[in-house]
Amino acid sequence: MSIDRYHVITEKNPREIVLLKSTPCKWGRCTFCDYIHDNSTAVEEIIETNRTVLEQITGSQKQLEIINSGSCFELPTETLKDIKAVVEEKGIETLYFESHYMYRNRLDEIRDFFNVKIIFKTGIETFDQTFRNEILKKGVVFKNPQEVSKQFSSICLMVGIQGQTKEIISKDIQIALDYFERVCVNVFVNNSTEIKADDQLIKWFEKEYRFLEDMPHVDVLWHNTDYGVGGKNE
Ligand code: SF4
Incomplete structure (x- = not known):
């Protein structure tokens, strides 16, 4: 059984997307x-796996999103070089990378390395400080949304977790729409962690916020494999 690591998103904001392997997430504590x-930690294997994935990129959409179950700073240097070669060879004009907020002062390292437009995405999950840091253990502290949007034009939110409320979600969506160029809303799906989905809250969200699907700058992932990567294949 292997994992789907390459997909072409054609519906909204068309782009190729790859799920690469990386060294362990430096934060690694989100509940x-x-x-x-x-x-x-097997860096040579990571590099080889990532090469196989990167070979599939065609440049058809001129945009490429890289996700790696962590931050782009945890990708091996060799993989960054391989990405750069693909970007140049396939004429990629925009790259999307994800990064934990703790790397906010290092984003220029990536900008300087790749000579194309970079959009950084960070997982804020919620603007409710207590829920974010005490329940989700996200380790992300900031004064206000503007402080985040100065560094990250794209954010991820998480909805539908037990303990979250309609008020928290409504406020989060409003802030995200007001301050960020791109928003990705992940509807929580039960996994192997202790955190559990709130089915009633998710039903409410589906009804109240279905309209987000029509907004060109908002992605709603009803399931965490909706980007076409991360699912298991035979
Ligand atoms: S959510 Fe992101 S930052 Fe948190 S542990 Fe997982 S990969 Fe690391």
């Missing part, structure tokens, strides 16, 4: 996250 199981 809802079990995708860090894809992290590895």
